[in-house]
Amino acid sequence: MSVKAKHFYRRALPDVCVDFSSPEGKKLFTEALLEGNANIFFKLSSQFRTQDDPAFCGLSSLVMVLNALEVDPGKVYNDYYPVKPRKVWMAPWRFYHETMLDCCVPVENIKKNGLTLAQVSCLASCNRLNSDMHNAAPNEDSIASFRRDVLRSVRFDDVILLASYNRSVLSQTGTGHFSPVAAYHSASDKVLLMDVARFKYPPHWVDLRLFHDAMCSIDKTSEKTRGYLNLSLVPNTRPLLMFGLRASIASSEPQFAQSLAAWTKFLLEEPLADESEELTLACRRFSQHFTDFAISCKPSESLCPKQCNDVETCTLEAVKSITTELRATTPAKLLLSSSVAALLFAFPFDSPPISSRAAKLISLLDEERKTFSIDTTNEIDLLRQQISTIVCTCKLPLKFD
Template identity: 30%
Template sequence: HRRLSPPVGGERFPLPPTLEPLGSERGQQLFAEARVNSQLVESLLRQDHPAFCAVASAMTVALSEQVGPSDQRRFMDVFQEAPSWPPVLSHYGCGALDGLPGPVKYHLLRHLQYDGSPMSLLAEWFRAQGLDAEAVSAGDVDADTFRSDVLAAFPKGDGPRRCYVVANYSRAAVGQRMFSGGHYAPIGGFHEASDKVLLLEVNSWRYPSVWVDLLLLWGAIHTRVGNGTWRGYLRVASDRKLTDDAAGRS
């Protein structure tokens, strides 16, 4: 299986004016003023394979929680090490195979991960490590619900739990070049005055992390994939509190 490599000449793809790169002067100003999960930002991984944006995004969240494997190719090891197997193959439309022995399911998953990882499987992956997780279909919620979940991840002061949002969105809808059409990215911060969120880019060969208007991102989430199903996002929470150090400024 091929790994990602830098673009020819080392240049990233250009960004539309609606996206502000984190590394720009304005991007850094927003970062300084925003409520940011600095531990999550520091945990950001670069995806190892073209199909691993979901894997790298989920592992970035897990790394900030100090759980999970360190090798993206061992992503599915979490299920093998769990006390009991959740119904993992049903998320690929192969529910009849969930009755197979664990070692067989593990090897099937190791191959299937190179075709991408459904949101519902990512939720199972987080739950297998003791985190609360829910795959939210964009067809079942509205922009206000999405905003509430973002605000829960970046509260003013200490929140009751450490929460995360991982977006599954259309690159084209935010003005980026399409590769496979959709992409996963953890949200690393919220800038209240401009109503922007920080998308942490796991395919950093191609694009930097960017600030994007919350409603523009919601529009990119509220889209359908080729088979007609909705994209969406993951709500993830742990019992650890989001401390002032992790949450940044308020």
């Protein structure tokens, strides 16, 4: 015998929230618009979407931001993208969709666990956005800083503020959620949230201080407070073209955590006096621990159409440049792999505490980095963001045997 599930057609907004389409909500918006505090609303509203999955609030909000800021995913040929060819809604249109955002966390993992603020920041950075992350703190300075960033965002149209907060603090059902802020009403000190769970709640106004309280709640996954991101397009950059971490990797995967723990233990040991021997040893150990997680494309000129437009030609040249420069480095020659060398160059050695061995490796790798072009530097920087996001969520043993 089947059991009938309880169904809902949306939820009633609690009293602390003002429906955007209500008379009061319209009045707040009109006044916010007249005082110049709703400029970003128009770009956001033109890309307003409903999340495709109950756990996709972070993904859908970020897709909304990427499309609102007019970020072109770029035409990427088969095997050029390290994880998989980018998907679009329907050819020939290049447009962001949730399934394309998997450079930091596999989509299947997101369906199970959602995203932390740092993970959304990583996804944003992998897709050509500058991500300025702020964890909220229960003090006046944090509130004042948040209000300043809200005003900076809503008064212009080049920066979007994406917030992570706890719904229950707003007397809503549910817990962790993401929403972009679209407007600010100064007299009432309220912000307008474009809630991507449109099946549940409409866009609504909420008191800024109360909303900040909701950001101060602890995310059980990251064990840090929630907060917000200031997101803007980084000009003259590209997404990852050549290298990356294996698409199925998860921060909770035992093998990766064990490899990270072993590598951390190695970094805490005293370095060899001879720099050449030290780099050789470090490359050998790094290869032992991380080769299985490195991936790369197989660039081929035959993949590029005979008649490339400027974007396609430029992308092909960037791929050639990245490949050539990394292959020429000492780590790539020692590791016999450009993809593993890319991971080594991108590894976040500067995470505190910095050991003497880590400091020496940073110095040695920095000398090699001086020869990198803008394209290769961009590739390594994006890869570092991806690695850092996964590393910071790994739980390492407190003691090493």
